[in-house]
Amino acid sequence: MEDFKQLFSLEGKAGLVTGAGSGLGKGIAEGMAQYGAAVAVVDINYDAACKTAEVIHAGGGEALPIRCDVTQPDQVSEAIHQALSRFGKLDILAAIAGIGDRNPAEKMTLEQWDKVIAINLRGVWLFNQEVGKHMIERGKGGSIINMGSVAGQVGLTTGNANYAAAKGGVIALTRLLAVEWAQYNIRVNAISPAQFRTPLIINLIESKPETLSYFLENIPLGRLGEIRDIVGPAVFLASDASSMVTGAVLNVDGGYTAH
Ligand SMILES: NC(=O)c1ccc[n+]([C@@H]2O[C@H](COP(=O)([O-])OP(=O)(O)OC[C@H]3O[C@@H](n4cnc5c(N)ncnc54)[C@H](O)[C@@H]3O)[C@@H](O)[C@H]2O)c1
Numbered sequence: 713m714e715d716f717k718q719l720f721s722l723e724g725k726a727g728l729v730t731g732a733g734s735g736l737g738k739g740i741a742e743g744m745a746q747y748g749a750a751v752a753v754v755d756i757n758y759d760a761a762c763k764t765a766e767v768i769h770a771g772g773g774e775a776l777p778i779r780c781d782v783t784q785p786d787q788v789s790e791a792i793h794q795a796l797s798r799f800g801k802l803d804i805l806a807a808i809a810g811i812g813d814r815n816p817a818e819k820m821t822l823e824q825w826d827k828v829i830a831i832n833l834r835g836v837w838l839f840n841q842e843v844g845k846h847m848i849e850r851g852k853g854g855s856i857i858n859m860g861s862v863a864g865q866v867g868l869t870t871g872n873a874n875y876a877a878a879k880g881g882v883i884a885l886t887r888l889l890a891v892e893w894a895q896y897n898i899r900v901n902a903i904s905p906a907q908f909r910t911p912l913i914i915n916l917i918e919s920k921p922e923t924l925s926y927f928l929e930n931i932p933l934g935r936l937g938e939i940r941d942i943v944g945p946a947v948f949l950a951s952d953a954s955s956m957v958t959g960a961v962l963n964v965d966g967g968y969t970a971h
Pocket of ligand 1: 730731732733734735736737754755756757760780781782783808809810811812831832859860861862904905906907908909910911912913
């Protein structure tokens with residue numbers, strides 16, 4: 713019998729996770745490390761990246777913390793250079809770093825628009841392009857996971873015009889790259905969560921408590937996502953278990969987009 717359990721293993725693989733200092737990126741980096749990958753832990757907050765790397769080391773995994781602002785091309789190149797210097801290759805990219813900055817559309821400033829588009833869309837593009845170049849040159853394929861959101865698919869998350877536009881862009885970019893890079897066996901998929909209990913959402917609920925019931929009303933499973941809910945989908949997309957999956961938007965949303 714073929715050993716199908718091995719399909720989910722990340723042993724011998726090297727990955728880079730952006731936004732890995734907190735929330736979903738941290739969970740994804742830790743999960744990938746537990747499944748055997750060496751992980752470059754990238755964040756603008758170097759202390760937070762170091763803490764994630766420490767947790768991974770304490771669990772017996774391999775991690776390299778790297779400070780990088782994902783909006784800056786020179787910093788993106790340098791981060792990838794550091795990861796390649798340590799690991800010699802990258803099989804996996806998880807472009808997770810992102811922020812929200814809400815305001816009703818009619819009040820949203822250009823600064824708010826530009827900042828969210830820069831981190832959530834330009835940052836994803838810069839990492840996809842640079843890691844994609846490496847994967848093409850190396851000739852061994854790879855798996856790219858981009859962080860979408862239900863906000864990129866439906867109009868329910870009000871006050872979020874900048875964020876919805878960025879996430880919609882990430883989903884469109886994911887589909888385009890999946891087709892363009894299929895010839896290199898580089899798979900490009902997106903994860904699209906509803907609201908998860910991370911600092912991003914906890915801060916919002918603390919400042920506007922009524923948002924919690926609004927979120928929950930739209931999630932058929934009736935709860936917020938927890939960090940552990942994102943790990944399986946990310947490990948699946950990173951691993952050979954998803955070797956025929958590309959251009960997919962994996963909704964991790966408790967049914968949010970199903971109704
Ligand atoms: N939490 C949710 O409910 C939810 C839902 C859908 C999508 N998402 C997406 O998941 C991703 C992670 O969100 P989270 O909830 O874990 O947020 P978080 O605030 O807990 O973590 C985001 C991390 O990104 C880092 N970061 C911010 N700007 C950066 C930059 N310019 N360069 C590098 N790193 C930067 C932060 O330092 C932080 O460590 C984001 O793309 C977010 O849009 C989150």
